[in-house]
C-alpha cells in the first residue's frame with residue numbers, strides 16, 4: 262500500500278494532503294481536534310502564505326480576513342511606521358485551518374478527525390502510528406506535521422529555557438480599533454515582543470512572545486505578564502484601555518525552539534517527511550511560519566509524488582528557508598535583548614526603508 266499518512270491538520274499537513282489528493286493518490290490525514298480550534302499564532306498571513314493559499318484556492322479575504330499594509334514598530338513611546346513591501350492579511354487560525362481541512366477533504370483526502378497519534382514506530386517496511394481511537398495505522402510514508410507538539414518516537418531537540426507564546430482576542434474600543442486598521446503593530450517590551458492586529462469581524466488579536474525567565478518573573482501568568490509589560494509599553498495601555506477579552510482564558514504554548522532547522526541523521530528513515538514547525542521554527546516576528554508550513558507541505562507532497570525521499574525534500578526546503586531563518590533569528594535577538602531594543606527602535610525610526618528591507622528579506626522563497 263503506497264497511501265501515506267499525514268499526522269497533523271494545520272497548514273503544513275493540510276497543504277500536503279491537498280496536493281497528494283489532487284494528484285489522484287490516496288492519502289490519510291489524522292488530526293486530533295474534532296472541530297474548529299484557536300491556536301497560539303499571531304494570525305498574520307504574509308505574501309508567501311497568500312500566494313500558496315491562492316494556489317490551494319483558499320481565499321483569506323472571502324473568509325473575512327482583514328487586509329494589512331502597514332508595519333508599525335513601537336518601543337516605549339517611540340513609534341516607527343512603514344508600508345509593508347507585500348500584501349498581508351489578518352485571519353484567525355480557527356477559520357484558516359478549518360478552511361484548509363475542508364479543502365483537503367474536498368480534493369479527496371481521507372480525514373481522520375478527533376483522533377491523535379500517540380507514538381510513531383519505525384517498522385521494517387515503513388511506520389506504524391499508534392493512535393488514540395483507531396488503533397495502529399501502518400504507512401509506508403509519514404508526513405509529520407504536528408506543529409508545536411512533538412510526537413513520541415520522533416522528537417525535536419530542545420534547548421534550555423525556550424520562550425513562551427501567549428495569545429488573546431479583544432474587542433477594542435472603536436477609536437483604538439480604527440487606529441490599528443490596516444496595520445500590524447510590533448511592540449517591544451523587556452524580554453519579548455507583542456503583535457497586535459485586526460482579524461475577522463473587527464476583533465483584535467494580541468500575541469506575545471516572551472522569554473521563559475521573564476514569564477516566570479511575572480508569576481507565570483497572563484495577568485502578571487500583561488501588568489509587568491504594560492508598565493513598559495504605554496502604547497499598549499492605550500490600545501487595551503476599555504477592551505473586552507473574547508476568550509475565557511488566554512492560549513499559551515511553552516518551549517518554542519526558535520531558529521530550529523531540521524537536519525536528518527544519516528540513519529533517518531527515508532520516508533519520514535518533517536513539515537512546518539517540525540522542519541523549521543522561524544521567530545514569530547517574521548510572520549512567516551504559516552508560509553513555511555504551506556510551502557513545506559506542498560514541497561514534500563510534490564517530492565513524494567515524484568517518488569523521491571525525505572533527504573531530497575530536506576535539501577530543497579533548507580535551500581528555500583535558510584537565509585530568511587538566519588536573518589529573522591538575528592532580528593529576533595535584537596528585538597528581545599533589553600540592551601539592543603533602543604538601538605532597534607532608533608534604526609527603525611531613522612530609516613523606515615530599512616524596516617521594509619528587513620521585512621522583505623525575512624520572507625522565504627515560496628517557489
Ligand SMILES: Cc1cc2nc3c(=O)[nH]c(=O)nc-3n(C[C@H](O)[C@H](O)[C@H](O)COP(=O)(O)OP(=O)(O)OC[C@H]3O[C@@H](n4cnc5c(N)ncnc54)[C@H](O)[C@@H]3O)c2cc1C
Nearest residue numbers: 269271272273293303304305378408426537538550551554
Ligand atoms: C507566539 C507565536 C506567534 C506566531 N505568529 C505567527 C504569525 O503571525 N504568522 C505566521 O505565519 N506564523 C506565526 N507563528 C508560527 C505559526 O503558528 C506556525 O509556524 C504554524 O502554525 C506551523 O504550522 P504547522 O502546520 O506546522 O503546525 P500547527 O499549526 O501547530 O498544526 C499542527 C496540527 O497538528 C495537530 N496535532 C498535533 N499533535 C498531533 C497528534 N499527536 N496527532 C494528531 N494531530 C496532532 C494539531 O492539533 C494541529 O492542528 C507564530 C508562532 C508562535 C509560537
